[in-house]
Amino acid sequence: MLIEYILFSLKSLRQYKLRAFLTVLGVMIGVFSIVAIITIGQGGKELILSELGRGGTNLIVAHSNQIMMETRQDKLDYLTEDQVRAMKRDIPGIEDVAPEYFLSTTMKVRGEHKLIPVLEVPANWFEMWKLDIVRGRIFTEHEVKSSQKVGIIGRDLFNSLFGGSKALGHQDVEVEGTYFRVIGIMTYKLKLGPWDLNNALILPSSALQRLLGADEIYEVLIRAKDGVSVPILKERIKRHLLKLFSDREGWEVTTMDEFIQIVDKVTDIISIVISSIAAISLVVGGIGIMNIMLVTVRERTREVGIRKAVGATRQNILYQFLTESLMLCLFGGIIGIGAAAGVILLIAKVMDLAISLSGGAILLGFTFSYLVGIFFGVYPAHLAARLNPVEALRYE
Amino acid sequence: MLIETEDLTKVYPMGKEGFAALNGISLSIERGEFLAVMGPSGSGKSTLMNIIGCLDSPTSGKYLLEGEDVGAKSDLELAGIRNQKIGFAFQSFNLLPRATLIENVTLPLSYSRVPRRQRAQKAEEILQRVGLETKFNQTPTELSGGEQQRVALARALVNNPVIICADEPTGNLDTATSREIMEMLSELNKDGTTIILVTHDSENASYAKRIITLRDGRIVR
Ligand SMILES: Nc1ncnc2c1ncn2[C@@H]1O[C@H](COP(=O)(O)OP(=O)(O)OP(=O)(O)O)[C@@H](O)[C@H]1O
Numbered sequence: 159m160l161i162e163y164i165l166f167s168l169k170s171l172r173q174y175k176l177r178a179f180l181t182v183l184g185v186m187i188g189v190f191s192i193v194a195i196i197t198i199g200q201g202g203k204e205l206i207l208s209e210l211g212r213g214g215t216n217l218i219v220a221h222s223n224q225i226m227m228e229t230r231q232d233k234l235d236y237l238t239e240d241q242v243r244a245m246k247r248d249i250p251g252i253e254d255v256a257p258e259y260f261l262s263t264t265m266k267v268r269g270e271h272k273l274i275p276v277l278e279v280p281a282n283w284f285e286m287w288k289l290d291i292v293r294g295r296i297f298t299e300h301e302v303k304s305s306q307k308v309g310i311i312g313r314d315l316f317n318s319l320f321g322g323s324k325a326l327g328h329q330d331v332e333v334e335g336t337y338f339r340v341i342g343i344m345t346y347k348l349k350l351g352p353w354d355l356n357n358a359l360i361l362p363s364s365a366l367q368r369l370l371g372a373d374e375i376y377e378v379l380i381r382a383k384d385g386v387s388v389p390i391l392k393e394r395i396k397r398h399l400l401k402l403f404s405d406r407e408g409w410e411v412t413t414m415d416e417f418i419q420i421v422d423k424v425t426d427i428i429s430i431v432i433s434s435i436a437a438i439s440l441v442v443g444g445i446g447i448m449n450i451m452l453v454t455v456r457e458r459t460r461e462v463g464i465r466k467a468v469g470a471t472r473q474n475i476l477y478q479f480l481t482e483s484l485m486l487c488l489f490g491g492i493i494g495i496g497a498a499a500g501v502i503l504l505i506a507k508v509m510d511l512a513i514s515l516s517g518g519a520i521l522l523g524f525t526f527s528y529l530v531g532i533f534f535g536v537y538p539a540h541l542a543a544r545l546n547p548v549e550a551l552r553y554e
Numbered sequence: 555m556l557i558e559t560e561d562l563t564k565v566y567p568m569g570k571e572g573f574a575a576l577n578g579i580s581l582s583i584e585r586g587e588f589l590a591v592m593g594p595s596g597s598g599k600s601t602l603m604n605i606i607g608c609l610d611s612p613t614s615g616k617y618l619l620e621g622e623d624v625g626a627k628s629d630l631e632l633a634g635i636r637n638q639k640i641g642f643a644f645q646s647f648n649l650l651p652r653a654t655l656i657e658n659v660t661l662p663l664s665y666s667r668v669p670r671r672q673r674a675q676k677a678e679e680i681l682q683r684v685g686l687e688t689k690f691n692q693t694p695t696e697l698s699g700g701e702q703q704r705v706a707l708a709r710a711l712v713n714n715p716v717i718i719c720a721d722e723p724t725g726n727l728d729t730a731t732s733r734e735i736m737e738m739l740s741e742l743n744k745d746g747t748t749i750i751l752v753t754h755d756s757e758n759a760s761y762a763k764r765i766i767t768l769r770d771g772r773i774v775r
Pocket residue numbers: 566567568573574575593594595596597598599600601602
């Protein structure tokens with residue numbers, strides 16, 4: 159009998175294709191959102207957390223968040239290399255410190271001038287951050303001290319500059335008139351905004367700074383000693399900096415745990431927002447389904463009468479209309495899941511993220527379509543089943 | 555006795571008292587009968603027919619079909635009776651306008667336990683019997699009134715019913731086509747099917763072996 163219901167429904171749905179498609183949009187959007195958030199929410203969050211947490215949770219970042227206009231001074235509060243070294247000595251509990259200079263330079267990539275992020279770090283930074291070096295090596299303490307002109311380049315930038323396959327050792331990149339020999343290639347799975355390490359350059363600490371005649375540090379990466387409480391160390395660093403900058407609160411100190419919490423919170427908020435959209439779409443879509451099914455039942459009152467006259471039971475009629483609303487919803491669900499799969503594929507490709515549609519997400523998408531189809535289809539189907547055959551046959 | 559009714563009434567809610575469309579109908583119909591029900595418009599002919607056809611239930615009174623009390627039956631059982639024992643033909647044909655003739659005729663079979671493969675075959679046989687073998691895949695809207703009524707008869711016959719309930723089946727047809735339909739009903743009756751025919755037309759009624767006349771919900775003759 160199920161096959162009959164499906165055949166009858168298909169036949170009837172074929173008669174109002176456009177109307178069906180329009181009504182099913184809400185379910186489509188709802189299922190799309192559900193599948194998309196499950197996948198991106200889970201996959202993306204795990205990825206962000208694993209990349210952020212790659213250096214371990216005993217990392218602390220101290221960085222300046224001053225804005226020139228707000229400070230009443232002619233210069234922002236910055237640290238010098240000596241002051242950074244002094245932090246390790248003066249603050250108990252610090253295992254290691256590494257200044258991070260963020261710069262940028264323009265470079266001709268495939269005939270186009272591009273702004274390339276440049277990160278300058280000491281050799282110990284790699285140990286702290288545990289960056290993936292896919293080919294070559296990181297620079298040594300000695301190379302940093304002796305201002306060797308070497309650098310590590312992001313994989314994407316290397317490929318665009320030199321093509322992928324060539325052996326390392328004889329490629330130079332020109333930065334502000336100076337040539338740096340490429341000694342390593344790195345990757346980073348997160349591509350967030352302009353600071354995409356796959357398209358960046360990492361140079362030995364102060365290689366460029368010195369070239370540009372500046373020695374201003376606005377960000378420091380700190381590793382706590384094993385067994386030291388990270389939050390307590392954070393407070394110590396904060397106090398140290400306040401003392402250094404005469405109680406001006408221009409620097410912020412954030413532990414890796416706090417970063418992870420922020421990501422957690424942000425992804426949670428995004429999840430809640432998208433879930434709400436999904437829920438609203440599903441309800442609105444469901445009401446749409448109910449509406450179209452009420453119209454369908456009314457339009458086909460006579461058909462119900464005929465079917466009952468030739469032997470359809472109430473249950474037969476109920477199931478027939480339920481099947482129809484279910485098929486509508488499953489149809490919407492399939493399109494929604496398909497669209498989500500497409501978008502996820504696109505995001506994965508564009509952002510080079512390792513996320514893909516999971517069976518669980520697909521199952522959930524179908525479950526929601528099914529539930530909406532049943533929940534909002536049962537009342538119209540019930541009305542149809544309850545029709546008095548004599549009156550239904552007389553209906554014009 | 556195939557059909558026995560005892561003091562059937564049908565009261566529609568209207569005003570204080572309600573309106574009695576049937577007012578104490580006691581009637582017996584034997585297997586193989588050809589009964590014509592006549593009477594002026596509004597006398598309750600269709601109401602009676604719908605109750606006999608198990609489409610409607612009486613307000614009071616008893617209806618025995620093949621000795622069984624129809625009033626005690628569930629929706630499921632009534633649907634089964636309509637499916638297996640009764641075939642309907644209406645003045646307005648009541649075919650599914652967008653379904654093909656085959657689909658229309660197989661409709662009762664999809665509610666009985668006939669295997670799918672046999673259905674189309676059965677429908678084709680019956681459509682052949684009513685002379686529509688060239689139009690299997692057309693829709694009713696492409697047919698003449700007489701042809702549509704023949705499709706309706708084919709649908710009524712497809713489950714080999716005991717009774718054919720025909721409510722003014724020729725009401726929308728011209729004299730010649732009416733005669734064709736009446737001949738068909740007559741043939742069916744000769745083959746043993748009980749026919750109950752509601753009609754205004756005395757020529758149609760002349761095909762019947764017995765005629766009853768209703769007035770104001772009572773049998774007057
Ligand atoms: N659902 C209803 N509600 C109220 N009154 C009804 C209803 N159905 C039928 N009636 C009334 O019951 C009476 C009998 O109706 P019925 O259809 O049985 O007449 P009929 O003899 O078949 O007439 P016709 O020859 O015109 O078809 C009519 O007066 C009609 O108005």
